[in-house]
Amino acid sequence: MHQPGTSKAISKFLLHIHPPRVNAHAIKYTRTFGLGGIAALLFVLLFITGMLLRFIYVPSEKGAYDSIIYLKENVLFGELLRNMHYWSGMLLVIVSFLHVVRVFYSQSIYYERRKNWIYGLVLMFLVIMSNFTGYLLPWDQLAYWAVTIMTNMLSYIPVIGESLASLVRGGTEVNEGTLLRFYHFHTGLLPLLMVFVMSIHFWLVRKAKGVAVPASSEKEMVKTNPELVYKEIVVALSLILLLIVFSMAVDAPLLDKANPLVSPNPSKAPWYFMGFQELLLHMHPGFGIFIVPVIVTAFLVYIPYIKDTKVNTGVWFNSAVGKKITIWSAIYAIVFTMLIIVGTEYVLTFQQWMPDWPVLITTGLFPIVLYVVPTYGFMFFAKNHLKAGKIEMIMALVTILLTGYLVMTFVGSLLRGEGMHLFA
16 A cells, blocks of 8 residues: 555665666676675675674673674674674675776776775775774784784884874783774774765765766666666675675684784784785885885875876776786786795895895885886886877786785785685
């Protein structure tokens, strides 16, 4: 009897999220792979499971680990709840990264979409920070020493490093004060910031008339309901089902209770920071933790504002040449990054060769030059022999940076020491 009214109310709600009609090309799964929607759904799942976990979790040095054990052993579906929260958080990092990559390579960051690119980068940062602050909360050996490594890295930032590390930790070492800080950031401030930035992010997508598509398909429009809505429902239900099955099969890692006197061998940062930890083995910490990240971040922010670019909005890799250059850039980065890792560890030990030289030069400037000069040669080759334009050159450089970091993450996570726990 009330179905028409209910249906009308649902339709009105959906129109607040989507326009009445959407581009047919934009809702093809291979256009976006549903990554933005999946990320939003994962955030909702994390919020729900996180709120339930708050009823059991005790944010104290004495109670944190015991509350996790109690959850696993005495609460109905408690272990499944924690597993769902943990794996949703890890998947959110991966999906958010893939979403950023998809947006970049499909030329969806220029013109009216440039502001949303900045908000997307901010969201990526908030996702990582949210995951990192939640990493400590189980208060086991894995979490304690991973956070210890990361907060120690902060101390290498020039001038403010030590003060910043102490501020994050609440002292000279990771302790109950650190746990409380991370708990309140993880359950309070960061979720609020993410909701605020996500709202702006979605509104800007709507303002830009949805997903970027090639100009040739801009006029192919279909009704949002059911064409898009049904697809979203199928993806959402499939994701939830897969997460439940995976969480039933694979438990979130939990080692012994945190012990500041006993360090695991090797101690490792969270997997998404392993690239930085690996970088520190081959480069001065001041360069690896501060100078290089600041330069890369500034470059990523500046990309949409580069002038005199010939952009084919919505076209993957901008052109056939762009696709070819991206593939060659990835191959170059894999091979050359591995050579740099092996070379600076076993062959090009500048500090041993030149012990009287300043450390900032032997372990900072020289490794940078060792990577930059050949990369400049590769870029010169791409421009002159592969006929790359400015957009293709930008994609080549971003591909080299991303692939290089992924290689370092792989080496640091899987090829050193005992290897890592599953996504630990």
